[in-house]
Amino acid sequence: MTLLHHLLDRSARQSPRKEAVRYRGEAVSYVALQDLSMRTAAGLQALDVIRGDRVVIFLPNRPEVVEIALACSRIGAIFIPVSPMLRSRQLTHILRDSGATTLVVSDSLLPYALPSIEDSPALLNVVLVEAKQAPRNIRSQIRHLRIEELRSYQPLPSKAIAIDRDLAAILYTSGSTGPAKGVMISHHNLVSGAVCVSEYLENTAEDRLLAALPLSFDYGLSQITTAFHVGACATLTNYSMPAAIVQEAAAEKITGLAGVPTMWAYLAAAEWPAVARDSLRYITNSGGALTQTLIRSLRTRLPSARLYCMYGLTEAFRSTYLDPEEIDRRRGSIGKAIPNQEILLVRPDGSRCEPGETGELVHRGSLVARGYWNNAEATAKRFRPVPAWVSTATAGEMAVWSGDLARTDADGYLYFVARADQLIKTSGYRVSSTEIEDIVSEVDGVIENVALGVADELLGQKIVVAVAGSVSGAEALIERIRRHCRLHLPPYMAPADIHVLEELPRNANGKPDRPALAKWIESSRTDYVSRQA
Structure with a gap:
């Protein structure tokens, strides 16, 4: 134990x-x-x-x-x-x-x-x-x-x-x-995660890991548990300016650095002194996919560091990683299951997906969490039995049904396709659209609103809010929304853009038409005011 x-x-x-x-x-x-x-x-x-x-x-x-x-x-x-x-x-x-x-x-x-x-x-x-x-x-x-x-x-x-x-x-x-x-x-989840991750990252007691991501984030906390498992040193910092991270990496002779796409976008553009470049043995990414342009920039800027592209979710911590040697051959892949875990792709009817077929990503293994605190209904939706076709020996075992859609190639490498829900992933954080909408709805003059994630090369997704309200007073309404969000939401959850419309487009069920709004927003400018979408 x-x-x-x-x-x-x-x-x-x-x-x-x-x-x-x-x-x-x-x-x-x-x-x-x-x-x-x-x-x-x-x-x-x-x-x-x-x-x-x-x-x-x-x-x-x-x-x-x-x-x-x-x-x-x-x-x-x-x-x-x-x-x-x-x-x-x-x-x-x-x-x-x-x-x-x-x-x-x-x-x-x-x-x-x-x-x-x-x-x-x-x-x-x-x-x-x-x-x-x-x-x-x-x-x-x-x-x-x-x-x-x-x-x-x-x-x-x-x-x-x-x-x-x-x-x-x-x-x-x-x-x-x-x-x-x-x-x-x-405890078993945390310790098992440290063992699994340190195995494929080849961590040793000589490593010096920089914990720049929040320790409230499972990915950030992992820097501590992984270091302690192998007897390495973890340097704590708080990510702010790219130059500060680079200086910390140089001063502390960091060998391993974990980041999210937004962080890497800034660090790829920063100047790295030779001492920082030479000591850095590997870098890792999770919380969203790196673009091919950013991958090339990082490898040019940090030629000695092996780049691990990974996929995970808090409910199972870490699911997959791509061997750095496969980055060029498997562009866009999130790799294969990490050691001692199994990743399944499942059709809507519960049967097994074939190579090339898109299905829901299901994680089984020692990293599967115990469910959601004080929320049996949500637990029952996300934590469900392992499909019966895996093995008769897995009867009763719980897996995490991620809600994410993925596919595999002929060699078993996984590729992320899309999220099956309305979760927004921005700056490495998972953000609830409903939580943002609830805050925005409190602002005087907001009749109705929808929060969306729109593709953004730097953030992964930027948060955009479409508001039904008076177009004639749109500028003042936008400013009230921004003030209210600054007061009641953390910075990463605040809308990047706000659009005011007389009314929101609706689908056949009378609900706001999110796909139509997203398509319209992508062609619109920041804080746009319009009478129709």
């Missing part, structure tokens, strides 16, 4: 003084991080956090995220990393939906969190990171303290409180409808 914190403990035994995590030029060794997480675990227990309790971590990428996650693992609690870009509405939903008893938040993010704290009745504790002064306006029933107070306890002795099938984390991800759903991730 291996739990999340066992990855750290094993490396602490083997290489206690080796750097585990670096942040802003400072390092924490494996043995120091082990001691810190054991003290913090004791501190959480002193706050009455017990096995199965949920702890929300509302922080940017910094060592405290890793520390709290490991501490939760030691006491059987469940950590929930949350993107610092979220606003109070999204944070409130996560706190209330998860029933979290504890929130860890930085002093700089506390103003965004205060409304959520007041609206979350299950919340009992607020732990502050980098607190400059005692917080105000927190209701008296909630205990609030600085993280240094958690660390003041004697280290919690190592003993098995959970088993590997227990939940380690809940990762909130947007679906095609409604607010974000919490994907339930077990």
Whole structure:
């Protein structure tokens, strides 16, 4: 049995003084991080956090995220990393939906969190990171303290409180409808993912991985678990400007860097010093496909780095990867299943697809999550039994039915075709069109609206909203929508373009005709005003 914190403990035994995590030029060794997480675990227990309790971590990428996650693992609690870009509405939903008893938040993010704290009745504790002064306006029933107070306890002795099938984390991800759903991730999922990924990336203790993607993103969190599995060093940073990432890669002599298409588009245009180019052994992409132009640019800019194009979803973490040697021969392919996982293509009637035939991508294996927290209906739709034709031995086994359409060539290489739902994938994030529409509908003057994802070379898809409203007051309406979205949506969910029409086109069922709108929008200019589509 291996739990999340066992990855750290094993490396602490083997290489206690080796750097585990670096942040802003400072390092924490494996043995120091082990001691810190054991003290913090004791501190959480002193706050009455017990096995199965949920702890929300509302922080940017910094060592405290890793520390709290490991501490939760030691006491059987469940950590929930949350993107610092979220606003109070999204944070409130996560706190209330998860029933979290504890929130860890930085002093700089506390103003965004205060409304959520007041609206979350299950919340009992607020732990502050980098607190400059005692917080105000927190209701008296909630205990609030600085993280240094958690660390003041004697280290919690190592003993098995959970088993590997227990939940380690809940990762909130947007679906095609409604607010974000919490994907339930077990210790077995996390550890198995680290083993599978490190195998095909050939990670070793000599690697230095740059974790620039949010740790609230399964792809970002994987940089930590993979590093700990092999005893490597993970450097934490927060992606902002391309030049900062390049400088970090050079200063830290990074050997592995994970990114999403938007990030790679900027990095491909950046100037990379020789020390950064020479140390970089591989780069990986997920969260959307790279264009052939961008692939060529990256390979020209970083000739020594092997490029791994991958496909995954939070419900199963990572599904496929394309061997870098096959990029030229298999243009546009997402590769084959990663080690110890199986990818199936299934027809609508449940039968097996033949090569060249498009079907739904189904993932089976140790990375399949436990379903959605507090949402049996959504779980039943996405997590369904493995098709009977696979083997009689798989009876009762659950697989992830992705909703994505794909096909294979004659050699079994997979090619992504389309999404079967209305999910928007932008800048590596999965965004719910319904969630955007709900926010836009609150603006005075909006009669009806539809949010769409439109192809964009930089973002993958950009978010465009078509609004039914008064065309004569369109400019003012657009400005009201933008202000409202800036206040209530994270930046990556805010509309890039807004179109105002007298009324939206409709299909035969009387619903807004999304395909017709998408076709019209692609030929229109930014913030377009029109009387018809």
